[in-house]
Amino acid sequence: MTSAAKTSDPPVEPIARSQASEPTTIAYEDQTPMRFVAASAVWGIVGMLVGVIVALQLAWAPANIHATLGFGRLRPLHTNAVIFAFVGNMIFAGIYHSTQRLVKARTASDLLSKIHFWGWQLIIVAAAVTLPLGMTQGKEYAELEWPIDLAITAVWVVFAINFFWTLARRTEKHLYVAIWFYIATIVTVAILHVVNSLAIPVLGGTLKSYSVYGGAQDALVQWWYGHNAVAFFLTTPVLGIMYYYLPKAAGRPVYSYRLSIIHFWALIFIYIWAGPHHLLNTALPDWAQTLGMIFSLMLWAPSWGGMLNGLLTLRGGWSKLREEPVLKFFAAGVTFYGMATFEGPLLSIKSVSSLAHYTDWIIGHVHAGALGWNGFMAAGMFYWLVPALSGRPLYSKRLADAHFWLGTVGILLYIVAMWVSGVNQGMMWRATNPDGSLMYPTFVETLIAIKPMYWMRLIGGSMYLVGMLMMTYNLARTGLWSKVVETRVKVVPLAPAPEVPWKDVIFSRPIVLTIVVLGLGGAGMAANMFAGPLFFAIAFFVALFGMVAFQHARKAGGPPFHRILEGRALLFTVLSALAVLAGGVAEIVPALVVKPVEAANAKPYSPLEVEGRDVFIAEGCYTCHSQMIRPMRFETVRYGDPSTLEESAFDHPFQWGSKRTGPDLAREGGKYPNLWHYRHMVDPRAITPGSNMPPYAHLENERLDLARTGDKMRALSKVGVPYTEAQMAAAETNAREQGRAIAEDLAKEGAHVEPDTQMVAVIAYLQRLGKPPAEKKDVGEGVSMQEGAK
Amino acid sequence: MKANKTSETSEAADQVIHEVDGIQEYDNKLPNWWLYTFYGAIAFGVGYWYWYESAQIGASPAQSYQAELDQAAAAQASEITVGEATPEALAALAKDPSAVALGKQVFTSTCAACHRNDGGGSVGPNLTDEFWLHGGAPEKIFRTIASGVPDKGMPAWQPQLGALKTQAVTAYVLGLKGTNVAGGKVPQGERESVSSR
Numbered sequence: 001m002t003s004a005a006k007t008s009d010p011p012v013e014p015i016a017r018s019q020a021s022e023p024t025t026i027a028y029e030d031q032t033p034m035r036f037v038a039a040s041a042v043w044g045i046v047g048m049l050v051g052v053i054v055a056l057q058l059a060w061a062p063a064n065i066h067a068t069l070g071f072g073r074l075r076p077l078h079t080n081a082v083i084f085a086f087v088g089n090m091i092f093a094g095i096y097h098s099t100q101r102l103v104k105a106r107t108a109s110d111l112l113s114k115i116h117f118w119g120w121q122l123i124i125v126a127a128a129v130t131l132p133l134g135m136t137q138g139k140e141y142a143e144l145e146w147p148i149d150l151a152i153t154a155v156w157v158v159f160a161i162n163f164f165w166t167l168a169r170r171t172e173k174h175l176y177v178a179i180w181f182y183i184a185t186i187v188t189v190a191i192l193h194v195v196n197s198l199a200i201p202v203l204g205g206t207l208k209s210y211s212v213y214g215g216a217q218d219a220l221v222q223w224w225y226g227h228n229a230v231a232f233f234l235t236t237p238v239l240g241i242m243y244y245y246l247p248k249a250a251g252r253p254v255y256s257y258r259l260s261i262i263h264f265w266a267l268i269f270i271y272i273w274a275g276p277h278h279l280l281n282t283a284l285p286d287w288a289q290t291l292g293m294i295f296s297l298m299l300w301a302p303s304w305g306g307m308l309n310g311l312l313t314l315r316g317g318w319s320k321l322r323e324e325p326v327l328k329f330f331a332a333g334v335t336f337y338g339m340a341t342f343e344g345p346l347l348s349i350k351s352v353s354s355l356a357h358y359t360d361w362i363i364g365h366v367h368a369g370a371l372g373w374n375g376f377m378a379a380g381m382f383y384w385l386v387p388a389l390s391g392r393p394l395y396s397k398r399l400a401d402a403h404f405w406l407g408t409v410g411i412l413l414y415i416v417a418m419w420v421s422g423v424n425q426g427m428m429w430r431a432t433n434p435d436g437s438l439m440y441p442t443f444v445e446t447l448i449a450i451k452p453m454y455w456m457r458l459i460g461g462s463m464y465l466v467g468m469l470m471m472t473y474n475l476a477r478t479g480l481w482s483k484v485v486e487t488r489v490k491v492v493p494l495a496p497a498p499e500v501p502w503k504d505v506i507f508s509r510p511i512v513l514t515i516v517v518l519g520l521g522g523a524g525m526a527a528n529m530f531a532g533p534l535f536f537a538i539a540f541f542v543a544l545f546g547m548v549a550f551q552h553a554r555k556a557g558g559p560p561f562h563r564i565l566e567g568r569a570l571l572f573t574v575l576s577a578l579a580v581l582a583g584g585v586a587e588i589v590p591a592l593v594v595k596p597v598e599a600a601n602a603k604p605y606s607p608l609e610v611e612g613r614d615v616f617i618a619e620g621c622y623t624c625h626s627q628m629i630r631p632m633r634f635e636t637v638r639y640g641d642p643s644t645l646e647e648s649a650f651d652h653p654f655q656w657g658s659k660r661t662g663p664d665l666a667r668e669g670g671k672y673p674n675l676w677h678y679r680h681m682v683d684p685r686a687i688t689p690g691s692n693m694p695p696y697a698h699l700e701n702e703r704l705d706l707a708r709t710g711d712k713m714r715a716l717s718k719v720g721v722p723y724t725e726a727q728m729a730a731a732e733t734n735a736r737e738q739g740r741a742i743a744e745d746l747a748k749e750g751a752h753v754e755p756d757t758q759m760v761a762v763i764a765y766l767q768r769l770g771k772p773p774a775e776k777k778d779v780g781e782g783v784s785m786q787e788g789a790k
Numbered sequence: 791m792k793a794n795k796t797s798e799t800s801e802a803a804d805q806v807i808h809e810v811d812g813i814q815e816y817d818n819k820l821p822n823w824w825l826y827t828f829y830g831a832i833a834f835g836v837g838y839w840y841w842y843e844s845a846q847i848g849a850s851p852a853q854s855y856q857a858e859l860d861q862a863a864a865a866q867a868s869e870i871t872v873g874e875a876t877p878e879a880l881a882a883l884a885k886d887p888s889a890v891a892l893g894k895q896v897f898t899s900t901c902a903a904c905h906r907n908d909g910g911g912s913v914g915p916n917l918t919d920e921f922w923l924h925g926g927a928p929e930k931i932f933r934t935i936a937s938g939v940p941d942k943g944m945p946a947w948q949p950q951l952g953a954l955k956t957q958a959v960t961a962y963v964l965g966l967k968g969t970n971v972a973g974g975k976v977p978q979g980e981r982e983s984v985s986s987r
Contacts, residue, residue: 272915294835301828437952
């Protein structure tokens, strides 16, 4: 603890209120990290088991055995369980364990730790109950309804208090790079969750709510959230964990401090801009799409900075890799991270996206990240942590080794299957004959062609799940449930001492420079968006390298700038929050303040259509059906004219979708008779042999509560759908009338359905999609909104 | 960034500069290829933005779509392999086994969902009886298939199938007329005798 840098640092500040500077002994609180490890392992198995089930359902439709266990309801359960239950508990374990050691202080409050742990598990249980019941906000990875959203916010605040309170009591002045990543995670996830989940509940004690955002606005906010959930929930905290556990396990110094500075700031600043790459070639204004694409490309190097620092730290330790399962998992995990973060920017190129979007390639990409990076980093950490906390050696290294190889082969089978399937189907969708007609006009042909890949994915995923079971068994035998061995350390409380004034830090050259150039960039962008990104890029570049230059300019004899910043937790937090907010504000605020002119011509849904839309969302239809026809001929020949912003203006939430396991539905209205939809939902394979759609016969028996439709419309009117008082008052009558007309039409053809059933409502909704685009519109017209958004 | 430019000898590699909880940190220089990747991506991003958004030299998505449509229209205009769908031509096709075989293939993959594999009808009408909703003459059947009957849920197929397959499937349907398969849907529309044209 007598490094050169330390002695050259200025005297320290009195953050820890203690006046004494004699050594004292503290004991770390390690029961909480151990609990989180156990929860992560158990929920990981649950989440991945659901993953295997949904993979089976896609390959073999009869596996949709019950309405509550159909693909559309289980898929959100799978994604939420893996992201928030498996990885969530894993990062909490790592953060609670490593932070205490990195700041040399016991976690501030045992009570808050307990509230955090149990609160989070309750939220997971609530999710596991409500999602299969069809209670959903219909926004990917943010499906949970508003009471659970509030609980998440509360638990996250408890976590933040506990974490920052611990930092305030630290006896290690400087924050290590892992802590920077934890800070960015806690701040950003809070912002993302709150902004994206804003919704108006339907009055009268229901769980139902409608997002305050609609159409393109919702698309932008949702993917700003969705993409950055990947960034700040699945990436940054795990990078922090890598920076602690990888050098620990390898016994090697971290390769480069300055690389960690640059890639940290670059990553958090750039990541937040990249969200619109989920919306390439859609109706989203082009400027936002372009920002999403170019910032995704810029993200490549900062992401690889993390991979390099991980892999190069293992230099000279490769021999240990052969016998140490922990290092095997870390090395492979970091390599998968590198692979996924190369693939990400590649997929963000508009032309690549035109092929890959809506296909299984994207599914393969996220699983390279989730199984390869998150899953393997979790395994490496657990195999290191459980022996360390229980004080017992790992039960079986050979079993861990077997887990590694089974998992690796499983991941490779999985992602190769999805690459083949995605590229294959994407090519089939766009294949045209010389006369311009589609080579595969029937959507299901393109699904049948990739079915073998669905079986291969199922095998790969199952292998990975078996690996997880082996890991959990191994950890349990090691001492997952045992009491932790107490670790006591001697610490010297930080003595009160003069501090570099915060103003000097805030107004230091790197920050002033950044703010001035970013300000110029912002002004330029607001003016005519000519110079904006140019300045942003220059500012960014100047700031980053300025930071390193200042870091190494020791002429004045004082400590380098970033080292000072590392001693100031609050300042560090504020600056990282600003770095994150810059991109969000620049992209989302313009979309929120510009009144969407195109909504003037849009007509809201009828009461029965509102009910049908709720059924559509509750059943998770959006997990397989997009409602966004991209302006490409092979799409418009198949589905109709390109979707316009106007058509989804009143969609709270938007339903553009992200995956086409079935065809796009944006212009489904009027394409087929009511009877077709009825028969197709009762037994999809009777109409479309080879389809893997779950049957929805149960909708025939589910009655609507039409007395409540008016309340729903009232909630929708609060978020901006222009229903009149009269329309809301007559909701029930109107819905019954429309339902009766559809039921009569079906009866004429011999199908007898009650008019107030979910079946009738969802048919009403489907027949409305894409209708009316009252007047046929010119292709160029979509551009006018973009001018407005500038 | 002077440190970066100097050779490795002046800045010793692998020097421990900090240590916390037993973790040591080196301060090795950034790999050049990594830096160039980063610079390159930023430069590309700026250039791309200038090209497509600021100066709008590159085609916007709407423009490229329009260009694609124009190109397809031009290609279709020059396409001469498929003849006009006259009643005579369709009647001749109905006697051409290769056209009927192609039509059957299209029918099975595209039409059978609503009209049943044997044409007996389910969601859509029976095609094997003598009753026709939109006319049973060859050119009328062709028109129904090609342009659809949107009000009744019959999609327009020619844009998706192309002229050749649309004519072929018409030829196949002409052959179904009057086969009166068992278990077919109840008659709909007007009676037309099988021989009538």
